[in-house]
Amino acid sequence: MSQPLTKTAKAAVPPQRSAPPTGLARFQGHPWLTLLTVAVGVMMVALDGTVVAIANPVIQSDLGASPADIQWVTSGYLLALAVFLITAGKIGDRFGHKSTFLVGAAGFAATSAAIGFAGNIQLVIACRVLQGLFGALLQPAALGLLRGAFPAEKLNMAIGIWAGVIGASTAAGPIVGGLLVEHVSWQSVFFINIPVGIAAVALGLWILRDVRVENAAKSFDVPGIALLSVAMFALVWGIIKAPTWGWSDSSTLLFLGGAVLALVLFAFWQTKAKEPLIPLSLFRSVPLSAGALLMVLMAFAFFGAIFFVTFYLQNVHAMTPVQAGVHLLPMTGMMIVGAPAAGAAIGKVGPRIPIVVGMVLTTVAMYGMSTLTSDSGTGVMSLWFVLMGLGISPVMVGATEVIVGNAPLELSGVAGGLQQAAMQVGGSLGTAVLGAVMAAKVTDVLPGNWAAAGLPPVDPAQQAGLDQAAQLGIAPPAPAGTPEQVVQGMATAVHESFVSGMSLAFAVAAAVAFAAALLGLLTKRGATDAGPAVHI
Known part of the structure; x- marks a missing residue:
């Protein structure tokens, strides 16, 4: 007599279909086409992480931004990405990884367009923060889609190619950014995401099959999300600013200490929450x-x-x-x-x-x-x-x-x-x-x-x-006639x-x-x- 399926096993059983799909529908959920689709999406996020660094000096000059403003162009994006990643993964588990991926890809492309048309540094920074939020939606959803599309014995190969795309895109950033900034404009660094984003959304609508788990949590741990977000923000911001403030500076210690406190409170809350954001049993x-x-x-x-x-x-x-x-x-x-x-x-x-x-x-x-x-x-x-x-x-x-x-x-x-x-x-x-x-x-x-x-010795004021x-x-500029x-x-x-x-x-x-x-x-x-x- 067969044994009843466990809860986890039931969650892994796909629904039965009355007839195999035909026409274009037969490509939906195709493993390698799914990999192609999510690779196009994560390529935008990975490329953007390094390509913008090349454009920052030109952005500063063109928009008359201060050094602190330019730091926020990078830091705002990284902070939003780091703070929202785990919550974004929870959103994918709850509402489906396909929908989460599509929203992330469309939003990333739209905010890229907004940055390219921005006329002041404040709008650039605001859109970069939104870019980070949409980028955070993309990446966990991509992994969830791969896990749902590939059988276990081929999943590692798929993750390998996915990781290769991320690595190649990250390393290609300086080349792509250099070419665009030197021969087109700094705005083109962001405009390049528009056709890529459109391709990701179009492929996603056609290829991706929704992936979600039957016994995923049906509600959100709002206090947990808030505590984790505060902790991640304080940690990453403290790390970013420490070289400027000094590691022993009171501001650095305040942010890093606040991060530790928020993480402790988060861990305590996870033991009390009905449906915790990250069950501590995971660890x-x-x-x-x-x-x-x-x-x-x-x-x-x-x-x-x-x-x-x-x-x-x-x-x-x-x-x-x-x-x-x-x-x-x-x-x-x-x-x-x-x-x-x-x-x-x-x-x-x-x-x-x-x-x-x-x-x-x-x-x-x-x-x-x-x-x-x-x-x-x-x-x-x-x-x-x-x-x-x-x-x-x-x-x-x-x-x-x-x-x-x-x-x-x-x-x-x-x-x-x-x-x-x-x-x-x-x-x-x-x-x-x-x-x-x-x-x-x-x-x-x-x-x-x-x-x-x-x-000769350098004047203390110039040291x-x-x-x-x-x-x-960077060697200092020498006066004429040196x-x-x-x-x-x-x-x-x-x-x-x-x-x-x-x-x-x-x-x-x-x-x-x-x-x-x-x-x-x-x-x-x-x-x-x-x-x-x-x-x-």
């Missing part, structure tokens, strides 16, 4: 908890350290943004190739071995980049970029599979939001912490390098400006100081990457193999 899974922390450490090392590479290429090696992007192609190419290959390997041997090997390769790449000098050639740089791309790929795929695969079906969207939130927090933390480490090192060695170059320029690898030997001495002192700081930052990143490799030993394949129920 009883050691692999899931390890996967989330692994994602934080990976993003800390990768995004924090890679931030300096663009300044190294453009300011130390005097490359244009496009040339710098081309030099990053070895890493981009390895991510494009490595992510699907990692997905296939994880499908056969599980995530633990690929994750550990990937983080070891990342550790070696980080250590190798700590040995770069101001005159290192393209060959040695490319070697470390290749290792970096090969190392990061299995970690992005494997950690995603560990987090989403070990979560209950009814929390698949929340798990996807958790994965993305961990990446955002890790990247922000890495950029801030490694930036502080680098700034301290540059400030420490610059006077010695300046004196060694035979240059702070020189330190800030050196932290970006001897060429002096100009070269100034550039050498600044570039040597910058490389010293970058080397220390990469060494710290290598240590963090090695810690992530050890953490990878605690991961394992997700226990939830079946996809969520599909409702049409």
Whole structure:
């Protein structure tokens, strides 16, 4: 006699159809077309994360924005994205991942258009915040749709390709942004999202099959959402501002302490809420908890350290943004190739071995980049970029599979939001912490390098400006008529100081990457193999 289905098993049974679909309807829910559709959507979000950085100086000049305003163009987007990701995953679980994805894609394209037509910096900032909110809707929904479309044995391959698209889009940002800003306008950086968004919505309406779970929560934990949002905002904002305020400044401590307090209150409330936003039982899974922390450490090392590479290429090696992007192609190419290959390997041997090997390769790449000098050639740089791309790929795929695969079906969207939130927090933390480490090192060695170059002492009133320029690898402008030997001495002192700081930052990143490799030993394949129920 057959046993009755459990609640979870029932949730995984798709409804019966009286006849197979015909015509264009037969493409609805097609796994690989679903992957194509969600890849188009997440490509917008990933590309936007780096392409706008190239446009910021031109936006500042064109709109007469202050440095603080320009910081908000980036920070407002990142804050909205980080704060809303987990809630957006819950929305997908409740209302269906197809609808959530379509709203996210349409909203992202619409706000991009609004930014392009904006006539003042205040409107640009407001629309960037809205962009972050819509981008947060897209990413967890994409994972939920993939989980519903692919059988368990092919899901890792799909996640691998999805991760490859994100990596390639992120790395392509400086190239695309440089070309558009140099040859068109800063507005074109945002207008490019319009046709991409239209394509994502059109494909979504045609291809995507709605994915939702029968036993998902029917109500929203409003107090939980509020507490988590406050905690994420305080944490990310405190991290963003810490390099400016100082890590021991009262404002920094207030935000970071407030984040801890809000997280404690959130955790307490989750034990009392009838339908909590994130049931704390989710973290009883050691692999899931390890996967989330692994994602934080990976993003800390990768995004924090890679931030300096663009300044190294453009300011130390005097490359244009496009040339710098081309030099990053070895890493981009390895991510494009490595992510699907990692997905296939994880499908056969599980995530633990690929994750550990990937983080070891990342550790070696980080250590190798700590040995770069101001005159290192393209060959040695490319070697470390290749290792970096090969190392990061299995970690992005494997950690995603560990987090989403070990979560209950009814929390698949929340798990996807958790994965993305961990990446955002890790990247922000890495950029801030490694930036502080680098700034301290540059400030420490610059006077010695300046004196060694035979240059006269700098006026104390100008020293702070020189330190800030050196932290970006920018040599100060020399007055007209300055001897060429002096100009070269100034550039050498600044570039040597910058490389010293970058080397220390990469060494710290290598240590963090090695810690992530050890953490990878605690991961394992997700226990939830079946996809969520599909409702049409």
